[in-house]
Amino acid sequence: MSTVLKKESAGYLAELLDNVAEQWRTEFERFVETGDADKDFLAYLDENEVAQQAVEAAFNHQASKFAGLASELEKRRQDQGSVTETQNCRSFLFRVNQGCRRSSKVALQAPSAQRAEVVANSTAALAGVTAS
Numbered sequence: 001m002s003t004v005l006k007k008e009s010a011g012y013l014a015e016l017l018d019n020v021a022e023q024w025r026t027e028f029e030r031f032v033e034t035g036d037a038d039k040d041f042l043a044y045l046d047e048n049e050v051a052q053q054a055v056e057a058a059f060n061h062q063a064s065k066f067a068g069l070a071s072e073l074e075k076r077r078q079d080q081g082s083v084t085e086t087q088n089c090r091s092f093l094f095r096v097n098q099g100c101r102r103s104s105k106v107a108l109q110a111p112s113a114q115r116a117e118v119v120a121n122s123t124a125a126l127a128g129v130t131a132s
Contacts, residue, residue, distance in 0.1 A: 032058040
């Protein structure tokens with residue numbers, strides 16, 4: 001589990017897990033952390049709107065953490081007087097945030113048979129954002 005999710009698993013993630021059938025909770029955590037999931041879990045997501053909403057809420061939470069990080073970095077950069085670096089950092093984190101949101105929406109709307117491919121492609125596209 002990522003450091004961010006470990007620190008917050010007692011909070012937001014625990015609340016979201018209440019919306020996921022107990023047998024799928026470990027797979028849910030893996031999916032929201034990595035985008036990887038087995039076919040059976042994707043089939044469960046395809047059938048369960050409440051679990052889909054939990055996935056979307058997890059992705060939105062992660063995106064908001066990126067936005068918070070961008071704000072903190074911007075504040076620190078402004079304190080150091082580097083406006084150009086702040087703008088570049090803010091722009092980068094904004095693109096990552098938007099990429100996370102788009103990826104989660106596309107993945108949740110994709111047919112279950114294609115969801116893993118959509119997540120993989122979105123992850124690759126997001127990695128391309130980080131390279132620019």
